[in-house]
Amino acid sequence: MSGAMDTKALLRLMAWLSPAFPIGGFAWSGGLERAVEDGLVRNAQGLEDWLSTVLEHGSLWNDAVLFCEAWRQADNQGALSEAAALGLALAGSAERFNETLSLGKAFIAAASAWPHPVFERLPANVPYPVAVGAVAAGHDVACVQAVAAFLHAAVSQSVSAGIRLSVAGQAEGVAITARLETRIEALSLRAASSGLDDLGGAAVQAEIASLRHETQHSRLFRS
Incomplete structure (x- = not known):
């Protein structure tokens, strides 16, 4: 299952990670809304820096590791x-717990x-990356491509949230997604050869933002 995908596997992956797939991802920002509120993310460059950090050192890295573990253990x-x-x-906060669950x-x-x-x-209670990783493996979707698509979808959702929060425009959002492509590819290759011992992060501000969002009065997102 580690080789190239066939067309059916590709179509399923596209469907599962499409913004139109009914999982309600548009309702969550993973703490980004609070980061904007606190002035940690002010513009398109700040949004790109935030996403790069979360990818390399935060929750998205851990999600990638868990995704690949579930992919490997899909029969167990x-x-x-x-x-x-x-x-x-x-999950470092109640909102992050509720989001992934x-x-x-x-x-x-x-x-x-x-x-x-x-x-x-x-x-019955399964976090999002474990669910997608196991199902992808069950349907013979190659691990590297599956986790890359998963991370790309997460980044795209965060970019969309940033646009809704008025820190970036549509064209800037597309450019951010394009520039993060190489980083996502490298991270996917690293995650596919990782294990649970590689879990961990250092995106402290992102975790604090997620916690602070729980008491934010006026908001667009559930996290």
């Missing part, structure tokens, strides 16, 4: 349960339109 119910529990335990459950419900025994091996 016990290992999937352990990965899911670890993914939920790593809500997206994970919604993904499983929607992706069940493509039946596969892997759904029976996943626990």
Whole structure:
């Protein structure tokens, strides 16, 4: 399952990670809204720097590691349960916990339109990267391409949130996505050869922003 994808696998990956896939990803910002409120992200360059840091040193790196672990363990119910529990335990705030759990459950419900025994091996409470990684493996979607698409979708969603928060325009958002492409590719290759011992992060401001968002009065996003 580590080689190139066939057309059917590609079409499924495109569907699962499309903004139109009904998981409610548009409602979450992963703490970005609070970072904008606190002046940590002020413009398009700040948004790109924020996303680069979260990719390399924050929650998206951990998500990539968990995604690849779930991909490798897709046939092992016990290992999937352990990965899911670890993914939920790593959530640094109530909102981040609710975000990954809500997206994970919604993904499983929607992706069940493509039946596969892997759904029976996943626990009821499953974080988003574990859900997508296991289902991708079950449907023979290659690991590197699957996690790259997952990270690209996460970045695209954050760019969209940044546009809604008025720190970047549409053209700037597209340019950010284009510039982060090489970083996403390299990170996907690294994550595919990683293990659970590689979990960890140092994006302290992002974690604090996520915590502070819980008490933010006026907001557009749930995290």
